[in-house]
Amino acid sequence: MPENFRYHDWMTAAELLEFHGTLHGLSRGEARQRIAQTLVMVGLKGLEKRLVRTFSKGMQQRLGLAVALLPRPRLLFLDEPTSALDPMGRREIREIMQELQDRGMAIFLNSHLLTEVEKVCLKVAVIKNGRIVATGRLEELLGMGRHHEVQLDVGGLAAELLQRIEQISTVLHREDDAAGRSKLRLRVDDRDKLPLLAEVVVHAGGKIYNLSMVQNSLEDLFMELMAGENADA
Numbered sequence: 001m002p003e004n005f006r007y008h009d010w011m012t013a014a015e016l017l018e019f020h021g022t023l024h025g026l027s028r029g030e031a032r033q034r035i036a037q038t039l040v041m042v043g044l045k046g047l048e049k050r051l052v053r054t055f056s057k058g059m060q061q062r063l064g065l066a067v068a069l070l071p072r073p074r075l076l077f078l079d080e081p082t083s084a085l086d087p088m089g090r091r092e093i094r095e096i097m098q099e100l101q102d103r104g105m106a107i108f109l110n111s112h113l114l115t116e117v118e119k120v121c122l123k124v125a126v127i128k129n130g131r132i133v134a135t136g137r138l139e140e141l142l143g144m145g146r147h148h149e150v151q152l153d154v155g156g157l158a159a160e161l162l163q164r165i166e167q168i169s170t171v172l173h174r175e176d177d178a179a180g181r182s183k184l185r186l187r188v189d190d191r192d193k194l195p196l197l198a199e200v201v202v203h204a205g206g207k208i209y210n211l212s213m214v215q216n217s218l219e220d221l222f223m224e225l226m227a228g229e230n231a232d233a
Contacts (some may be wrong), residue, residue: 001018001064001065001067001068001076001077001078001079001081002079003079003080003081003083004134005064006050007060007064007067008052008183009051009052009053009146010051010052010053010071011041011045011047011051011052012050012051012052013044013048013049013050013052013055013063013066014035014048014049016032016052016063016099017035017038017039017048017066017067017070018031018032018035020067020070021034021035022079024070024071025175026070026071027130028029031070034070034071034072035048035066035070037043038051038066038069038070039066040099040190041066041069041099042063042065042066042069042096043062044059044062044066044091045094046172047059056089056161057084057085057089058086058088058089058093061069061081061082061085061093062092062096064081064094065078065081065093065096068101073105074105074106075105075106075107075108076093076100076105076106076107077106077108077110078097078107078109078229079107079110079111079155080110080111080112080113081093081097081109081111082094082111082113082116083111083113090113092114094119094120097109097120098120101120104134109121110178111150114218114219114222115217116219118217118218119139121138122137122138123135123136123137123138124136124137124138124141124218126221126222126225128225129224133225134221134225135169137157138218141218141221142217142218142221143217148187148188148189148190148191148213148216149172149185149187149188149213149214149216150169150185150186150188150194150197150211150213151184151185151186151210151211151213151214152165152181152183152184152186152197152201152208152215153181153182153183153184153208153209153210153211154181154182154201154206154207154208154209154233155180155181155182155206155207155209156168156180156204156205156206156207157176157177157182157184157203157206158205158206160204161200161201161204161206163204164200164204164220165186165197165200165201168185168188168193168196168197168200169186169187169188169193169197170186170188171184171185171186172185172186172187173185181209185214194211194213197211198211
């Protein structure tokens with residue numbers, strides 16, 4: 001399904017799907033069966049007699065998916081399927097993609113909406129200057145960054161303890177409250193420094209209320225990979 005498409009808006013949804021069924025070489029009986037199944041799958045059951053021109057953008061996206069799904073593809077290519085949709089429309093299309101995944105269909109999704117990619121994709125490839133610069137399972141890619149951010153909530157943050165923390169990390173942000181607790185946003189270059197941070201705080205008499213890794217986002221990784229390049233990705 002391409003990003004930008006325009007179907008024959010003077011047809012009804014059923015007529016449009018019948019036309020595309022003919023293009024796919026489906027028999028009339030097989031096409032009718034597939035149309036009924038596909039309309040249920042994309043949430044358009046009961047709307048088959050409505051003219052395409054009366055459909056909202058989200059409904060047209062659903063109809064585009066129905067057209068693509070008619071021949072029972074094993075691999076579905078979607079180009080920016082949620083572009084120009086409102087939050088509700090994006091969620092609806094995302095739910096359909098997840099249902100198709102659950103049914104065993106492989107989906108190749110091309111999108112610049114990285115939050116959408118994070119929510120639906122199992123594997124990701126990042127392209128820069130026409131070349132794949134990173135690829136793998138999403139959880140693997142999000143651990144690729146050169147730096148890791150840590151949230152440390154600590155009590156009893158004396159000057160000496162802060163100095164020792166700064167020896168093994170970079171303090172990005174500090175926020176103190178009236179109860180004597182401090183929230184620190186730290187950057188470390190190695191995950192193995194987390195146990196060392198805990199040891200330093202405890203040995204200095206501080207109290208740890210929270211010590212956790214801040215999950216990197218796909219957008220963070222993308223920007224890091226694109227750093228220094230003024231090129232399309």
